[in-house]
Amino acid sequence: MSEEKGDISVTIRLKERLFRFGRGPKFKLKNGATKFVSAKSEASEQSQVNTRDSTAEAPQDVQKSLSLNIADSNETVRVESADPETPEKNPSVTQSLDEPQGSKQTTDGIEPPANLGSDAGQAKRSESGKTVHKNLFSGLFARKQLPQTPTALFGKLPLDALTTETYDVVSPFSKITIASLKELGSGKAYYINEVEPTEIEKEPLNALLEIISKELGPPKNGVDPKSHVESEARRLAKKYGLTKKISDESWPKIMYYLHRNLIGFGDIDVIMKDPMIEDLSVNGVGLPVYVWHRKYESMPTNLIFTNEVILDNLIVKLTHMANKHISTAFPLLDAMLPGKDRLAATFKREVSPKGGSFSIRRFREEPFSIVELVEMGTLNEEMAAYFWLLIENRMTVAVMGGTGAGKTSTLNALASLIKPSMKIVTVEEIPELNLQHENWVQLVARASYGLGVMKTGEVSLFDLVRTSLRYRPDYIVVGEIRGEEAFVLFQALATGHGGLTTLHAESLDYTVKRLTSPPMNVAPTYIPLINVAALVERVQLPNATVGGITFGRRIKSIMEVIDYEKYKTISSWNPTTDSFATDLKESDQLKKIALKHGVSIDEVLSELEARANFIQDLKVKGARKNVELAKHITNYYLENPFPNFAEKEVKVAA
Numbered sequence: 001m002s003e004e005k006g007d008i009s010v011t012i013r014l015k016e017r018l019f020r021f022g023r024g025p026k027f028k029l030k031n032g033a034t035k036f037v038s039a040k041s042e043a044s045e046q047s048q049v050n051t052r053d054s055t056a057e058a059p060q061d062v063q064k065s066l067s068l069n070i071a072d073s074n075e076t077v078r079v080e081s082a083d084p085e086t087p088e089k090n091p092s093v094t095q096s097l098d099e100p101q102g103s104k105q106t107t108d109g110i111e112p113p114a115n116l117g118s119d120a121g122q123a124k125r126s127e128s129g130k131t132v133h134k135n136l137f138s139g140l141f142a143r144k145q146l147p148q149t150p151t152a153l154f155g156k157l158p159l160d161a162l163t164t165e166t167y168d169v170v171s172p173f174s175k176i177t178i179a180s181l182k183e184l185g186s187g188k189a190y191y192i193n194e195v196e197p198t199e200i201e202k203e204p205l206n207a208l209l210e211i212i213s214k215e216l217g218p219p220k221n222g223v224d225p226k227s228h229v230e231s232e233a234r235r236l237a238k239k240y241g242l243t244k245k246i247s248d249e250s251w252p253k254i255m256y257y258l259h260r261n262l263i264g265f266g267d268i269d270v271i272m273k274d275p276m277i278e279d280l281s282v283n284g285v286g287l288p289v290y291v292w293h294r295k296y297e298s299m300p301t302n303l304i305f306t307n308e309v310i311l312d313n314l315i316v317k318l319t320h321m322a323n324k325h326i327s328t329a330f331p332l333l334d335a336m337l338p339g340k341d342r343l344a345a346t347f348k349r350e351v352s353p354k355g356g357s358f359s360i361r362r363f364r365e366e367p368f369s370i371v372e373l374v375e376m377g378t379l380n381e382e383m384a385a386y387f388w389l390l391i392e393n394r395m396t397v398a399v400m401g402g403t404g405a406g407k408t409s410t411l412n413a414l415a416s417l418i419k420p421s422m423k424i425v426t427v428e429e430i431p432e433l434n435l436q437h438e439n440w441v442q443l444v445a446r447a448s449y450g451l452g453v454m455k456t457g458e459v460s461l462f463d464l465v466r467t468s469l470r471y472r473p474d475y476i477v478v479g480e481i482r483g484e485e486a487f488v489l490f491q492a493l494a495t496g497h498g499g500l501t502t503l504h505a506e507s508l509d510y511t512v513k514r515l516t517s518p519p520m521n522v523a524p525t526y527i528p529l530i531n532v533a534a535l536v537e538r539v540q541l542p543n544a545t546v547g548g549i550t551f552g553r554r555i556k557s558i559m560e561v562i563d564y565e566k567y568k569t570i571s572s573w574n575p576t577t578d579s580f581a582t583d584l585k586e587s588d589q590l591k592k593i594a595l596k597h598g599v600s601i602d603e604v605l606s607e608l609e610a611r612a613n614f615i616q617d618l619k620v621k622g623a624r625k626n627v628e629l630a631k632h633i634t635n636y637y638l639e640n641p642f643p644n645f646a647e648k649e650v651k652v653a654a
């Protein structure tokens with residue numbers, strides 16, 4: 001037993017180092033703390049890489065023998081695993097030692113997934129004799145390591161699955177297969193396939209993981225972590241005589257796993273690197289991880305966290321990567337990961353009875369430009385030109401919609417149309433907006449330092465909107481209004497600032513209700529300060545578009561706010577033809593613009609048409625990237641001022 005304890009504390013120290021590298025927890029675990037950590041969970045921590053294929057191969061027989069073994073000995077695995085010699089002496093015992101990890105789940109009432117983990121293909125593979133390798137492997141580390149337990153399960157594709165598409169993520173190491181499964185009623189599932197280390201590669205790989213996590217220092221200034229890990233891995237392999245065990249062909253694979261586990265996201269790394277994924281969610285232990293795919297929407301994956309401690313550790317690791325805190329005392333988190341991906345998490349079973357959960361919304365490095373939105377059919381050129389004219393004239397636009405409807409993306413594209421000479425202040429809870437403007441101040445709210453009800457150091461959206469006024473902005477862009485900041489924003493609008501914002505609401509009526517109720521408390525007389533409200537929604541498309549995508553984001557309607565509870569719809573989307581019906585001649589806001597400049601509505605409409613054509617030209621030319629687009633828009637403002645009084649004078653003089 002004492003030997004076991006010693007091993008665990010080594011593991012914990014090791015884990016500490018690992019975490020530190022990824023900006024992990026700073027707390028120190030003393031030997032005493034091992035009391036709280038069961039041997040099996042710690043062992044599983046170590047086996048992040050190597051258990052990968054053993055678990056993928058054997059869930060069925062694991063489950064079977066589980067019910068046999070554990071029913072008899074109702075004892076925890078820890079006791080059995082206390083004798084590290086056992087696996088060597090008796091391979092059949094190794095199998096049963098590996099199992100109880102799953103057994104805990106069964107005894108906890110968490111059923112292993114029916115469809116993704118234990119399928120025909122898997123059972124077949126497990127019969128193929130690989131078990132022998134597994135036992136051999138357990139033997140190799142018998143003195144140092146506790147029996148391997150699954151960290152996460154990567155189920156194999158069932159034989160009767162129908163593959164829809166396969167693509168590489170990190171070629172040649174990881175790829176994705178999208179397949180229809182019978183078990184899901186032909187629904188699609190997302191299969192992660194990673195090149196697995198061979199038995200020969202596992203030994204040096206695990207040794208390196210262990211050594212690096214002990215000996216790796218922080219990279220020198222300017223050295224990127226990836227090359228740092230790479231050069232250190234080579235140096236340490238040499239130092240510890242591992243070079244002989246790693247062939248030239250194996251190095252890239254070993255590096256892949258070192259990167260994945262040390263500086264990447266471990267088991268969810270492939271998902272995080274797949275550009276087709278919009279978000280991923282881990283709903284608890286023993287449940288498949290779900291992804292939202294740009295092409296196939298929501299799907300279960302073959303990845304299942306089978307071990308609660310591993311899942312909790314991953315949540316802590318992610319939290320620390322985001323420089324935030326999560327614990328049983330403060331089990332809720334909303335944060336941003338270093339790559340700007342948005343992380344929401346719950347810790348342990350404090351508020352989520354199925355175990356810790358998290359959801360990551362992937363960040364688009366390059367936000368959709370207005371031309372891309374037109375290309376994707378979210379709006380048409382005419383609507384884009386309409387927004388452009390409004391925005392040039394400092395009018396206020398609110399983008400409404402549900403979660404993930406595309407509000408922030410639309411807001412970003414609209415904000416890019418703001419005249420380059422105008423001053424913009426953006427206010428957000430999480431920095432998502434990305435503009436090309438130079439005259440742009442980006443303000444981001446900050447959570448409190450204090451714990452519990454103390455609000456020490458908190459800087460709220462309300463504070464920021466109030467502060468933004470001191471910057472004398474032409475435009476205030478608020479990522480999303482939710483609370484009392486709405487009140488300040490409307491006061492700003494009343495004093496002549498332009499505003500752009502999003503609101504979580506499914507209709508204008510509901511938006512206005514929300515705005516006029518606590519905590520926003522905007523006076524009904526202020527409501528018309530929103531000149532135009534656009535509703536964006538994820539919709540089912542009548543015809544599949546390019547690439548077979550059957551859904552899309554559409555601006556379902558554009559409404560002008562004439563007065564409190566008096567609106568005029570000037571554009572609506574037709575779901576049967578996937579087209580927009582616009583009635584811009586009737587626009588009150590365009591009339592206001594005409595009046596402001598002393599021109600006729602027809603002149604405004606012809607300018608609108610010119611801009612629509614300009615956007616179409618850009619689309620044809622393929623000028624869709626924001627950087628390039630910003631130049632074209634600046635040029636347009638310079639070359640085609642509206643209204644062009646100078647031109648008129650010239651004409652008169654001639």
Ligand SMILES: Nc1ncnc2c1ncn2[C@@H]1O[C@H](COP(=O)(O)OP(=O)(O)O)[C@@H](O)[C@H]1O
Nearest residue numbers: 278364376378402403404405406407408409553
């Ligand atoms: N018009 C669009 N077409 C296709 N995908 C979009 C569109 N707008 C947004 N998305 C994608 O949808 C997801 C959610 O978008 P986001 O703008 O953050 O939504 P919201 O702010 O409404 O929650 C993102 O992954 C984004 O890339």
Ligand SMILES: [Mg+2]
Nearest residue numbers: 407408409480
């Ligand atoms: Mg948003």
